[in-house]
Amino acid sequence: MAGADVIIVCEAGKGQTEAANTRLIAIGEELTRHCSGRLLCLLAGHDIGTKAAELSRHVDEVCVADSPLLANYNPEAHLKIAQTLVEELQPRVVLFGHTFIGMDLAPRLASRLGVGVASNCFDVRIENDALSFMRPMYRGRINARVVMDFRPIIVTLQLGGAEPPAAGRAGTVRRIDVGPVENAKIKPLRTIEPAPTGIDIAKADIVVAGGRGIGEKQNFTLVAELAEALGGVPACSRPLVDMGWFGTSHQVGLSGNTVKPKLYIACGISGAVEHLHGMKESKTIVAINKDPDAPIFKVAHYGVVGDLNEIVPQLTREVRAVRGGKDPRRET
Amino acid sequence: MKIVTFAKHVPSSVVTPRIAHSGDRIDEDGLSHEVNEADLYAIEEALYQRSLHKGSVTAITIGPGRAKEALHIAYAKGVDQAIQVVDEALRGVNPVLNVMAAAKVVKKLEYDMIFAGIQAEDDLQGQFGIGLAEALGIPAVTAVTEIRASPGEKVATVMRELGGGFKEEIEVDLPCLLTIQFGIRRLRYTPVMAIVRSRSRKIEQVTVESLAIPTEGLQGNAPLRVMKLSYPEDGGRCELIRGSAEEAARKLVHKLVEAGVV
Numbered sequence: 001m002a003g004a005d006v007i008i009v010c011e012a013g014k015g016q017t018e019a020a021n022t023r024l025i026a027i028g029e030e031l032t033r034h035c036s037g038r039l040l041c042l043l044a045g046h047d048i049g050t051k052a053a054e055l056s057r058h059v060d061e062v063c064v065a066d067s068p069l070l071a072n073y074n075p076e077a078h079l080k081i082a083q084t085l086v087e088e089l090q091p092r093v094v095l096f097g098h099t100f101i102g103m104d105l106a107p108r109l110a111s112r113l114g115v116g117v118a119s120n121c122f123d124v125r126i127e128n129d130a131l132s133f134m135r136p137m138y139r140g141r142i143n144a145r146v147v148m149d150f151r152p153i154i155v156t157l158q159l160g161g162a163e164p165p166a167a168g169r170a171g172t173v174r175r176i177d178v179g180p181v182e183n184a185k186i187k188p189l190r191t192i193e194p195a196p197t198g199i200d201i202a203k204a205d206i207v208v209a210g211g212r213g214i215g216e217k218q219n220f221t222l223v224a225e226l227a228e229a230l231g232g233v234p235a236c237s238r239p240l241v242d243m244g245w246f247g248t249s250h251q252v253g254l255s256g257n258t259v260k261p262k263l264y265i266a267c268g269i270s271g272a273v274e275h276l277h278g279m280k281e282s283k284t285i286v287a288i289n290k291d292p293d294a295p296i297f298k299v300a301h302y303g304v305v306g307d308l309n310e311i312v313p314q315l316t317r318e319v320r321a322v323r324g325g326k327d328p329r330r331e332t
Numbered sequence: 333m334k335i336v337t338f339a340k341h342v343p344s345s346v347v348t349p350r351i352a353h354s355g356d357r358i359d360e361d362g363l364s365h366e367v368n369e370a371d372l373y374a375i376e377e378a379l380y381q382r383s384l385h386k387g388s389v390t391a392i393t394i395g396p397g398r399a400k401e402a403l404h405i406a407y408a409k410g411v412d413q414a415i416q417v418v419d420e421a422l423r424g425v426n427p428v429l430n431v432m433a434a435a436k437v438v439k440k441l442e443y444d445m446i447f448a449g450i451q452a453e454d455d456l457q458g459q460f461g462i463g464l465a466e467a468l469g470i471p472a473v474t475a476v477t478e479i480r481a482s483p484g485e486k487v488a489t490v491m492r493e494l495g496g497g498f499k500e501e502i503e504v505d506l507p508c509l510l511t512i513q514f515g516i517r518r519l520r521y522t523p524v525m526a527i528v529r530s531r532s533r534k535i536e537q538v539t540v541e542s543l544a545i546p547t548e549g550l551q552g553n554a555p556l557r558v559m560k561l562s563y564p565e566d567g568g569r570c571e572l573i574r575g576s577a578e579e580a581a582r583k584l585v586h587k588l589v590e591a592g593v594v
Binding site: 013014016072073075076099100101103104107108110111112115116117118119120132135136137138139140141142143144145146147148149150185186187188189190191192193194206230238239241242243244248249251254255256257258262263270273283284286287291293295297298300301302303304305306307310311314315317318319322323 | 343345346347348349351358427453454455456457458459462463466467470471472473474475489491492493494495496497498499500501502503504505508513514515518553554555556557558559560561562563564565569570571572573577578580581582584585587588589591593594
């Protein structure tokens with residue numbers, strides 16, 4: 001039924017592609033189940049046949065825009081394709097992942113269509129066919145339930161959450177035309193991969209991360225020592241990268257790495273939304289922060305309110321006493 | 333090169349605002365405000381670009397009377413001109429109005445580049461920059477971490493984030509709008525005395541009313557309406573460990589051992 005369809009704008013490029021697509025399928029599935037519309041997918045990129053086939057098992061139709069013009073993320077070209085498709089299909093909802101591409105493309109599409117966009121949504125509520133979305137505001141200290149009065153409803157969804165539903169559909173794959181953008185004012189030149197550093201915090205079992213609350217750079221030693229005592233790796237949140245102390249290979253969050261260790265200890269990290277994206281699915285989360293209202297405590301399992309410069313060294317001492325210098329990296 | 337930047341005056345990042353009785357907004361009473369952090373990076377980059385290419389930097393804020401403090405800070409950092417769009421009714425938080433008001437003001441200025449912070453800490457939407465660029469009909473690149481401008485050739489080569497450590501190099505025609513990512517440049521230290529001194533500098537004020545903005549999209553049906561604000565639930569799962577640093581550390585490690593993670 002036209003007007004009840006949901007389009008998920010999946011990603012084929014670099015960055016957080018997989019996590020975004022998983023989330024889009026899960027929420028798209030939920031919405032179409034309640035609204036009895038079709039679940040449609042837009043996939044734009046270059047050499048994306050395999051990805052399109054994979055996605056077709058989760059949706060009713062994959063619309064594939066495959067062209068060398070789309071090898072890099074091209075805001076004008078991607079926008080043109082999305083706008084053309086949305087105007088043709090008249091969906092009720094268009095879902096994007098809350099990735100750097102989704103954050104860029106969703107507002108562009110909304111502007112062109114003269115509608116709003118709710119970004120960073122982490123929950124959807126369906127009541128009597130009315131849709132509302134939950135999203136953070138005020139640095140994640142407050143949540144807002146929002147509605148949108150115009151169609152289509154455009155949303156970017158936080159990554160992560162439920163595992164993707166089993167492939168239950170046998171969707172068609174339809175190629176859509178990609179023409180050059182007239183009078184292009186934005187020319188993508190190249191996509192740059194992160195430089196290999198030999199450190200992969202995403203694979204670590206234990207991550208101890210420091211944030212702005214560290215204060216002075218030398219205090220990071222405390223974080224590194226705790227990480228070492230636990231047999232884990234040290235990491236950081238965005239502000240420490242911004243201050244030039246570390247590269248993005250150490251960074252947990254949307255711009256850096258997504259981690260899911262068995263233990264994540266956040267020291268002096270308030271828990272900006274972008275940081276939570278990168279660690280909220282850790283099995284056990286410990287937060288140490290001066291501010292009892294810091295959003296990090298909302299995702300933590302254990303919290304200590306206080307000065308990390310006092311608490312972290314005590315923790316290190318305690319861990320060393322308990323583990324007796326064991327190094328789990330040598331165990332199996 | 334002429335650069336326009338925006339500075340939003342937002343609630344202080346270190347406190348949790350109180351939700352007003354109406355439930356759909358925060359209570360501004362007693363709340364302290366600061367310049368949106370991402371906008372500080374935009375101002376910083378504008379000043380850096382001016383140091384390379386000469387020209388001028390204009391800072392604009394949209395908000396109630398108190399928001400001019402954002403411009404005092406912009407002046408203290410070194411901008412050349414400051415404009416406040418005085419919005420007492422909607423207090424600078426209506427995204428539709430902000431884009432329309434900004435477009436009206438910017439159209440009267442000469443500019444090569446417009447810098448906006450990647451997102452505002454209050455609404456966390458990250459749409460103002462793109463909305464403004466669309467309204468002005470100029471190209472926009474978001475999440476920019478590096479800018480090499482050639483104003484003579486009317487072009488800039490910029491680096492943007494793609495997430496997960498990936499970046500993209502993009503060429504963009506001028507004039508353009510760039511949303512500036514945190515950390516593009518170290519923020520300069522701004523002495524309090526510099527802010528105090530800049531309070532006497534001229535701020536051009538225009539009221540929202542004088543801009544004759546159509547009210548469509550501002551009342552009744554809206555692109556986005558907040559129905560209800562709430563404090564995030566923690567599901568009661570966060571167990572707070574109390575006591576001195578030493579006690580807390582011992583208890584915490586005990587719990588982690590029990591949970592089998594240490």
